[in-house]
Amino acid sequence: MYMKTPQAAAWTGSVPDPSIRPLRADRDARGPAGRTIWARVPFQSRRGRCVALRLRGDVLLVGVAGAPAVQWLPVHQVLTAVEAAAWEASGF
Numbered sequence: 001m002y003m004k005t006p007q008a009a010a011w012t013g014s015v016p017d018p019s020i021r022p023l024r025a026d027r028d029a030r031g032p033a034g035r036t037i038w039a040r041v042p043f044q045s046r047r048g049r050c051v052a053l054r055l056r057g058d059v060l061l062v063g064v065a066g067a068p069a070v071q072w073l074p075v076h077q078v079l080t081a082v083e084a085a086a087w088e089a090s091g092f
Contacts, residue, residue: 036063043087047078050087 034056042065043050052063054072062078063070079087 037092038063039087039092041087041091043079043083043090045078045083047073050078 034054036052036054038052039050045064048064048066048071050062051065051070053075054061054063060075061072062075063072064078075084
């Protein structure tokens with residue numbers, strides 16, 4: 001069996017232990033993951049370089065590249081309607 005952690009997956013060669021909770025159970029406890037679409041053409045906005053869109057429930061989030069990870073912000077905080085149309089026109 002493969003043992004999965006947030007950092008890696010490794011073959012243990014053993015039978016699954018029923019006392020170990022699967023990673024999926026933890027993800028479900030935090031809420032729905034939603035759908036993420038990564039941009040082929042990033043867009044430079046006033047908040048930074050937009051690299052993805054994520055739909056989580058009814059909320060649309062924009063992924064802004066940053067260190068150490070992408071920061072997810074509501075679309076109205078990052079893009080105006082004109083900027084969103086320009087990003088779409090550039091080939092998203």
